Amino acid sequence: xxxxxxxxxxxxxxxxxxxxxxxxxxxxxxQLILRLHLKPGEALSEQELSVKxxxxxxxxxxxxxxxxxxxLVDVYPQRGTLVAPIRIAEVKEAHFIxxxxxxxxxxxxxxxxxxxxxxxxxxxxxxxxxxxxxxxYESLMDHDEAFHRLLSxxxxxxxxxxxxxxxxxxxxxxxxxxxxxxxxxxxxxQQHVAIFRAIQAGDxxxxxxxxxxxxxQIWATIEQLMRDDREFFTD
Amino acid sequence: xxxxxxxxxxxxxxxxxxxxxxxxxxxxxxQLILRLHLKPGEALSEQELSVKxxxxxxxxxxxxxxxxxxxLVDVYPQRGTLVAPIRIAEVKEAHFIxxxxxxxxxxxxxxxxxxxxxxxxxxxxxxxxxxxxxxxYESLMDHDEAFHRLLSxxxxxxxxxxxxxxxxxxxxxxxxxxxxxxxxxxxxxQQHVAIFRAIQAGDxxxxxxxxxxxxxQIWATIEQLMRDDREFFTD
DNA sequence: TTGCGACTGCTGCCATGGTAGTGTGCCAAT
DNA sequence: ATTGGCACACTACCATGGCAGCAGTCGCAA
Numbered sequence: 001x002x003x004x005x006x007x008x009x010x011x012x013x014x015x016x017x018x019x020x021x022x023x024x025x026x027x028x029x030x031q032l033i034l035r036l037h038l039k040p041g042e043a044l045s046e047q048e049l050s051v052k053x054x055x056x057x058x059x060x061x062x063x064x065x066x067x068x069x070x071x072l073v074d075v076y077p078q079r080g081t082l083v084a085p086i087r088i089a090e091v092k093e094a095h096f097i098x099x100x101x102x103x104x105x106x107x108x109x110x111x112x113x114x115x116x117x118x119x120x121x122x123x124x125x126x127x128x129x130x131x132x133x134x135x136x137y138e139s140l141m142d143h144d145e146a147f148h149r150l151l152s153x154x155x156x157x158x159x160x161x162x163x164x165x166x167x168x169x170x171x172x173x174x175x176x177x178x179x180x181x182x183x184x185x186x187x188x189x190q191q192h193v194a195i196f197r198a199i200q201a202g203d204x205x206x207x208x209x210x211x212x213x214x215x216x217q218i219w220a221t222i223e224q225l226m227r228d229d230r231e232f233f234t235d
Numbered sequence: 236x237x238x239x240x241x242x243x244x245x246x247x248x249x250x251x252x253x254x255x256x257x258x259x260x261x262x263x264x265x266q267l268i269l270r271l272h273l274k275p276g277e278a279l280s281e282q283e284l285s286v287k288x289x290x291x292x293x294x295x296x297x298x299x300x301x302x303x304x305x306x307l308v309d310v311y312p313q314r315g316t317l318v319a320p321i322r323i324a325e326v327k328e329a330h331f332i333x334x335x336x337x338x339x340x341x342x343x344x345x346x347x348x349x350x351x352x353x354x355x356x357x358x359x360x361x362x363x364x365x366x367x368x369x370x371x372y373e374s375l376m377d378h379d380e381a382f383h384r385l386l387s388x389x390x391x392x393x394x395x396x397x398x399x400x401x402x403x404x405x406x407x408x409x410x411x412x413x414x415x416x417x418x419x420x421x422x423x424x425q426q427h428v429a430i431f432r433a434i435q436a437g438d439x440x441x442x443x444x445x446x447x448x449x450x451x452q453i454w455a456t457i458e459q460l461m462r463d464d465r466e467f468f469t470d
Numbered sequence: 471t472t473g474c475g476a477c478t479g480c481t482g483c484c485a486t487g488g489t490a491g492t493g494t495g496c497c498a499a500t
Numbered sequence: 501a502t503t504g505g506c507a508c509a510c511t512a513c514c515a516t517g518g519c520a521g522c523a524g525t526c527g528c529a530a
Contacts, residue, residue, distance in 0.1 A: 020312060020483070022300075046512065056485040061512075062300055065257075069301060071394070077255055078491040078512055093394045100339040101332065159306070159328045163398055255513070281482065291515040296482075313482055313521040 021055060026063035028053075033072050033083055034172040035138075040232070044073065044081045070166050085234035086173055088226060094170040095222070099215050101164055102148070106195065106211045108155040110204040117154035121196050124150060128189050137179045147192055171222075177229070178221050187217065256290060261298035263288075268307050268318055269407040270373075275467070279308065279316045305401050320469035321408055323461060329405040330457070334450050336399055337383070341430065341446045343390040345439040352389035356431050359385060363424050372414045382427055406457075412464070413456050422452065 016024060029049070032038045046057040046064070053060070064081055067073045071090065075081045109117075124147050131140040145168075152161040178184060191214040198207035226233055251259060264284075267273045281292040281299070288295070299316055302308040306325065310316045344352075359382050366375040380403075387396040413419060426449040433442035461468055 022483080045510090047510090057512090058484055058486090062297060064512090065297055065300060066304060069304060075512080076492090078510090079493075080511055089391070090394060093392050096339070096392065097336065097395050097398065100335050104331070104335040156324075157328050157331065159325060159402075160332050163332065163402070167394075167398070257513080280480095282480095292482090293514055293516090299482090310482075311522095313480095314523080315481055 020059075022059040022062045025053065025055070025059045026066050029063055029067060030070075030072065030169075033067070034169065034176065036173055036176055038083050040083050040085045040173070040234075042083045044083065046081070070169050072169050086170070086232060088233050088235040090170050091174060091222065091226075091233075094167040095215070095219055098164060098167055098171070099212075101160060102151075102211055102215065103208050105152050105155055105157065105160060106199065106207045107204040108157075109151050110199045110202055110207040113154045113199055117150065118196075118200055121147070121150050121154070121199070125189075125193060125196060128192065132185045132189055137185070140185060141176065141179060144188065144192075174222055174225060175218075177232070178225060181221070184221065188214070191217065255294075257294040257297045260288065260290070260294050261301050264298055264302060265305075265307065265404075268302070269404065269411065271408055271411055273318050275318050275320045275408070275469075277318045279318065281316070305404050307404050321405070321467060323468050323470045325405050326409060326457065326461075326468075329402040330450070330454055333399060333402055333406070334447075336395060337386075337446055337450065338443050340387050340390055340392065340395060341434065341442045342439040343392075344386050345434045345437055345442040348389045348434055352385065353431075353435055356382070356385050356389070356434070360424070360428060360431060363427065367420045367424055372420070375420060376411065376414060379423065379427075409457055409460060410453075412467070413460055416456070419456065423449070426452065 029038070038044070044064070046060050050057045050060045064073060064075060068075045068081075072084055073081055074084050113121075124143060128140060128143045128147065131137075131143055148164070149161050152158070152164065191210065194210040195207060195214060198210050264273070273279070279299070281295050285292045285295045299308060299310060303310045303316075307319055308316055309319050348356075359378060363375060363378045363382065366372075366378055383399070384396050387393070387399065426445065429445040430442060430449060433445050
């Protein structure tokens with residue numbers, strides 16, 4: 001029997017009465033997938049998840065729809081729903097798209113970012129450093145994400161962030177596997193600092209260059225992982 | 236009384252038994268919105284649409300969810316669902332993102348496109364010319380879309396196309412209003428030809444340059460429209 | 471005339487039940 | 501031993517009904 005979740009090791013979803021249940025279920029399952037609590041290829045089921053969460057099948061089903069649009073689950077009508085495998089081609093593509101978007105964003109940030117956003121970015125860097133010292137990788141990843149979100153907000157492209165977000169779905173599962181590698185966190189943090197300094201100086205070329213270094217380094221690590229950890233990927 | 240659809244002037248949705256109804260409803264409504272048969276700000280209703288389509292409310296509702304994710308409708312819980320207004324800021328943002336993606340795609344196409352894709356592009360250009368001569372703007376728009384899709388396929392970035400697609404949702408409604416302007420179609424077609432020639436020649440710089448001309452020209456037209464047609468936009 | 475509260479008619483949200491489609495395994499026929 | 505077919509279990513799909521939240525109205529009281 002392939003139980004969906006091994007009893008109590010999953011964070012229990014505590015419902016907030018104010019926001020729609022569907023949305024909460026969606027982000028809950030999304031987190032479970034991205035953090036690899038639900039493994040690629042694992043079978044899901046409206047039925048099973050709904051009883052496990054103490055809800056009806058409708059909100060679960062509607063969450064599946066959104067996850068399928070995002071490419072995180074594959075729905076096979078009348079047969080079942082699986083956590084999407086990590087497809088190498090899709091990871092490559094997501095990274096490619098992310099690159100061009102982030103380059104454009106960071107250039108624009110260097111040219112336009114205001115005092116306020118610079119302060120927010122600086123604060124974020126402090127939080128990253130703190131999480132790094134504590135080896136709190138979960139929150140480090142949150143701050144990392146927030147760093148990139150702040151960048152896209154600083155140039156008033158909220159929608160770009162949503163696009164990147166949905167692409168990152170493909171990358172996050174990989175990243176999550178990489179994070180605890182020794183030295184990796186420090187390097188990433190230094191690169192973030194370098195990007196920040198370039199933006200602060202208003203130097204678009206340097207900012208793009210630093211971002212390129214950053215993303216290329218991440219990509220190298222991902223490729224490394226794809227070689228070492230073949231059974232985790234498809235294609 | 237603001238009836239959702241004025242009786243018979245909407246294309247009737249003919250159901251295909253093989254594919255899920257939800258998906259069909261989704262793309263049906265999406266087309267209605269993009270082609271402006273459903274106007275920005277217009278009220279939708281699960282109830283009303285479901286009876287009009289002869290279905291239950293469930294697939295309509297599920298289609299709404301996807302449309303809301305895409306930004307084409309705004310759902311106000313317990314109050315109603317509206318066709319999203321055309322927000323100038325979002326149009327700008329969509330165009331910005333589209334630019335950087337299309338530049339990267341066209342460069343990559345110039346460097347990598349194979350014989351087969353070049354042939355497909357050439358064929359597409361012929362179809363565009365034909366539609367242009369017939370003043371068949373609806374199908375011209377389809378071919379235009381296909382042209383850009385072929386580009387992203389030629390570099391094996393199918394997901395990039397989906398991203399662009401969803402961004403284009405914001406732009407399509409605008410484009411649809413521009414198309415019939417005299418001279419516009421010819422110009423666009425010439426630009427497409429220029430892009431194609433550059434790709435064929437394998438000249439990435441020129442290809443990007445021609446794409447830039449193309450998109451900038453489109454943008455100028457959009458800005459013109461935003462000035463002339465203020466009541467169609469929000470913000 | 472004006473303020474305010476109950477009422478009514480909407481909406482989308484969630485629960486639940488029936489159905490059709492798909493795969494699996496058993497059993498019989500060869 | 502192999503294969504064909506059929507029953508069954510399981511899935512997601514769609515229909516439907518009850519409900520809570522919000523707005524607009526209408527009437528009553530100050």
